[in-house]
Amino acid sequence: MSDHDREPAPGAEPTAVLREPQNLVSPRAVAYWRVSSGIGTVLAWAAVAVVWFLWSDRPWWATAALVAVAVAVLVPTVVMPPVRYRIHRWDVTRRAVHTRSGWISREERIAPLSRVQTVDSTQGALMRLFGLRSLTVTTASAAGPITIDCLDADVAARLVAHLTEVTGAERGDAT
Numbered sequence: 001m002s003d004h005d006r007e008p009a010p011g012a013e014p015t016a017v018l019r020e021p022q023n024l025v026s027p028r029a030v031a032y033w034r035v036s037s038g039i040g041t042v043l044a045w046a047a048v049a050v051v052w053f054l055w056s057d058r059p060w061w062a063t064a065a066l067v068a069v070a071v072a073v074l075v076p077t078v079v080m081p082p083v084r085y086r087i088h089r090w091d092v093t094r095r096a097v098h099t100r101s102g103w104i105s106r107e108e109r110i111a112p113l114s115r116v117q118t119v120d121s122t123q124g125a126l127m128r129l130f131g132l133r134s135l136t137v138t139t140a141s142a143a144g145p146i147t148i149d150c151l152d153a154d155v156a157a158r159l160v161a162h163l164t165e166v167t168g169a170e171r172g173d174a175t
Contacts, residue, residue: 018110021089021098029088029150032130033081044073090148092159094166097137099146109146115139116167121160123153135159 048066055062084103091098097116100108118138127133133156138145151159 018098019091021091021100021108023090025085025088025090025148025150026130026132026152026155027085028130028132028152030081030085032127032132032150033084034077035130036126037077037080041073041077045070088149090151092163097146097148097163099148101147101149109143111137111139111141111146113163113167115141116163119160119163119167121156133157137163 048070052058052063052066080103084101087100087103087106089100094113096113097111098108099110100106116137116139118136120136120138121133122136123133127150131153132150133153135148135151135156136145137148148156148159
């Protein structure tokens with residue numbers, strides 16, 4: 001067994017340093033996430049208003065609780081989109097697809113290109129209005145697919161073509 005084949009000792013420095021993903025999602029993602037979350041916020045406000053108006057002999061604390069709920073549902077609409085935009089990153093190297101996502105807890109996913117089974121692109125009605133697409137890279141991993149949300153539609157199309165070409169040229173069975 002050569003030194004190259006050996007497992008590193010626990011606590012040992014890795015031989016290669018993985019760089020952070022470099023590419024941002026589309027700047028239009030912020031507006032998309034705001035509108036998408038805003039739809040839920042409006043529905044929550046409507047529910048709060050119905051409860052408030054139908055509860056005729058409500059105690060003071062009920063009004064305070066309803067106001068707290070109405071304000072709390074604003075957080076995902078106001079705070080989340082710009083934070084999520086700064087955190088969400090993606091990269092495709094000659095060896096792997098690498099993503100970082102989340103806004104409260106962060107998740108990094110790396111899939112070797114040799115393990116890629118399918119590359120899918122999706123675009124819902126709201127995403128279409130913003131010119132955005134999401135890319136899903138399915139691998140043989142038990143952790144599930146890797147998703148890159150909110151790419152410009154043309155960037156997503158080029159990335160699908162690139163990944164299809166690269167993974168089609170890979171030897172192996174992607175398992």
